[in-house]
Amino acid sequence: xxxxxxxxxxxxxxxxxxxxxxxxxxxxxxxxxxxxxxxxxxxxxxxxxxxxxxxxxxxxxxxxxxxxxxxxxxxxxxxxxxxxxxxxxxxxxxxxxxxxxxxxxxxxxxxxxxxxxxxxxxxxxxxxxxxxxxxxxxxxxxxxxxxxxxxxxxxxxxxxxxxxxxxxxxxxxxxxxxxxxxxxxxxxxxxxxxxxxxxxxxxxxxxxxxxxxxxxxxxxxxxxxxxxxxxxxxxxxxxxxxxxxxxxxxxxxxxxxxxxxxxxxxxxxxxxxxxxxxxxxxxxxxxxxxxxxxxxxxxxxxxxxxxxxxxxxxxxxxxxxxxxxxxxxxxxxxxxxxxxxxxxxxxxxxxxxxxxxxxxxxxxxxxxxxxxxxxxxxxxxxxxxxxxxxxxxxxxxxxxxxxxxxxxxxxxxxxxxxxxxxxxxxxxxxxxxxxxxx
Amino acid sequence: xxxxxxxxxxxxxxxxxxxxxxxxxxxxxxxxxxxxxxxxxxxxxxxxxxxxxxxxxxxxxxxxxxxxxxxxxxxxxxxxxxxxxxxxxxxxxxxxxxxxxxxxxxxxxxxxxxxxxxxxxxxxxxxxxxxxxxxxxxxxxxxxxxxxxxxxxxxxxxxxxxxxxxxxxxxxxxxxxxxxxxxxxxxxxxxxxxxxxxxxxxxxxxxxxxxxxxxxxxxxxxxxxxxxxxxxxxxxxxxxxxx
Numbered sequence: 001x002x003x004x005x006x007x008x009x010x011x012x013x014x015x016x017x018x019x020x021x022x023x024x025x026x027x028x029x030x031x032x033x034x035x036x037x038x039x040x041x042x043x044x045x046x047x048x049x050x051x052x053x054x055x056x057x058x059x060x061x062x063x064x065x066x067x068x069x070x071x072x073x074x075x076x077x078x079x080x081x082x083x084x085x086x087x088x089x090x091x092x093x094x095x096x097x098x099x100x101x102x103x104x105x106x107x108x109x110x111x112x113x114x115x116x117x118x119x120x121x122x123x124x125x126x127x128x129x130x131x132x133x134x135x136x137x138x139x140x141x142x143x144x145x146x147x148x149x150x151x152x153x154x155x156x157x158x159x160x161x162x163x164x165x166x167x168x169x170x171x172x173x174x175x176x177x178x179x180x181x182x183x184x185x186x187x188x189x190x191x192x193x194x195x196x197x198x199x200x201x202x203x204x205x206x207x208x209x210x211x212x213x214x215x216x217x218x219x220x221x222x223x224x225x226x227x228x229x230x231x232x233x234x235x236x237x238x239x240x241x242x243x244x245x246x247x248x249x250x251x252x253x254x255x256x257x258x259x260x261x262x263x264x265x266x267x268x269x270x271x272x273x274x275x276x277x278x279x280x281x282x283x284x285x286x287x288x289x290x291x292x293x294x295x296x297x298x299x300x301x302x303x304x305x306x307x308x309x310x311x312x313x314x315x316x317x318x319x320x321x322x323x324x325x326x327x328x329x330x331x332x333x334x335x336x337x338x339x340x341x342x343x344x345x346x347x348x349x350x351x352x353x354x355x356x357x358x359x360x361x362x363x364x365x366x367x368x369x370x371x372x373x374x375x376x377x378x379x380x381x382x383x384x385x386x387x388x389x390x391x392x393x394x395x396x397x398x399x400x401x402x403x404x405x406x407x408x409x410x411x412x413x414x415x416x417x418x419x420x421x422x423x424x425x426x427x428x429x430x431x432x433x434x435x436x437x438x
Numbered sequence: 439x440x441x442x443x444x445x446x447x448x449x450x451x452x453x454x455x456x457x458x459x460x461x462x463x464x465x466x467x468x469x470x471x472x473x474x475x476x477x478x479x480x481x482x483x484x485x486x487x488x489x490x491x492x493x494x495x496x497x498x499x500x501x502x503x504x505x506x507x508x509x510x511x512x513x514x515x516x517x518x519x520x521x522x523x524x525x526x527x528x529x530x531x532x533x534x535x536x537x538x539x540x541x542x543x544x545x546x547x548x549x550x551x552x553x554x555x556x557x558x559x560x561x562x563x564x565x566x567x568x569x570x571x572x573x574x575x576x577x578x579x580x581x582x583x584x585x586x587x588x589x590x591x592x593x594x595x596x597x598x599x600x601x602x603x604x605x606x607x608x609x610x611x612x613x614x615x616x617x618x619x620x621x622x623x624x625x626x627x628x629x630x631x632x633x634x635x636x637x638x639x640x641x642x643x644x645x646x647x648x649x650x651x652x653x654x655x656x657x658x659x660x661x662x663x664x665x666x667x668x669x670x671x672x673x674x675x676x677x678x679x680x681x
Contacts, residue, residue, distance in 0.1 A: 075524045287537035342472045383537035393486025
């Protein structure tokens, strides 16, 4: 396509190849370790032979917290019957059937099998799971919670639907590579409460690190599909979705250090808040999962998230307006005044929570302009939730603004009102436009 | 506000549409710019729709985006659900409504179904007389030899649609009509089974589609834009969306 991209692709391919060779070597060395890579089931099942209504209800709630349905159900398919294609940089994965059908689902699994899968990422038949299944997070789930989720899954309608084989590119179609991946990136172990923190913080940490599997998006993924614990919650591009998952540990991104607890809880559970609104993949999480959590659990998550250590090493940047040429600024201001000010206000204060503020909004000013550009091009609706069933929405402007105009207005909102974002140029709009729904 | 309306794409539109700026509805441009009176209102909530469909669903100067005002609420609701669930494919719509619950989609559908904005004047006629004659014949009488019923048999004698699930066809531009008929024929667009529109679309040739679309685009605004009540006439084909 374009020359620079080809070069980058070649370089990326070389790096990838080198990493793959390393991983294969690692896999070979670790081959003899394989028996221990298939751990024995953990502590004995606490589930009674027949799960009670209380356990099944709790399992349903926990399955919501883990957002199992979002991946394991096709948009118009039967719940948990799988089949949904999950595009990854390594090819397409097809999510399996987890209804209790004996032949095609998990009907013949035991609570031990299920716990081993959740805790270690190893399926009933010993197959190593691809880390698209967030077992690196689910490993933190307690045995009792795993048993409850299993009891709930056993109680749903069984659906006979064969799993579709994955369509992964070589060499990723070789599951033995996963032994290497697991050695590098997977740390097995249930959540251990921190005695220095209170019960609420610990509950929040358990939900965020475990079932919530927030790290799947909010910790950057490298070329091998791994993420490093030292970079936990520091943000990154979500592969194949072309959204940026902001850092939760930087007050310049989605760091919540200076948010009120209620504002964080609203964002998570309601989908809108007085500080910002969820769109895209985060709206999906709110819609399918977080809106169903109890006020107490959401508040616990908010307490934990707000307490995450902030890793900003430099002082907060000042307004970058001086970097923008007056003519671009004026173009941006005019477009803003015509198209945006009605909802977001001439001063960028919005009408929160219906229309989010743009002044001082970290998701507008953060280093990556991807989400701001996307919103201007495609618009978006906040998720319709139990506490906000009739959300307000923003229209697309991709057909109204050309690349220069879109760049000018995105630049304007990133630098106006003392916002500390950096300017964007037309090529960034054009690059993203090619990847987005039109 | 008004001078602004002449900026943006209006300028390029002027260059391409015969007749020049004089006939171009400047109003239609300002109708595509976000505007509302109360934040807590449906009017404010549907601002996500206005840059393509206009403030009252009357459509915009962009030929691909359809007028949705006054179409039956059942039809609009079916489309919103289909966009949300991915059974009707149009990426910008699929994205916008992905996380909206049924009850709200129904309310949005009812909102636009109840709108009665004026119709934009028809674009200048581009089709030749033979095409218009063929289009008129198909719309009013169908083609018995090819098993094609008249459009008016289901979409209403005034082409304003029929409750609860059949859309009005007046005010739709040729680009949109041809695109939808083509998608139906190739199986990209569906309706509830039995899918009567699929049976019709597969019997229409490309020339027929162009003729129907050209003729529809030249129809005068109806005196009463409301859809016909449900099933006062027997429809020539069984349609799942009328159940």
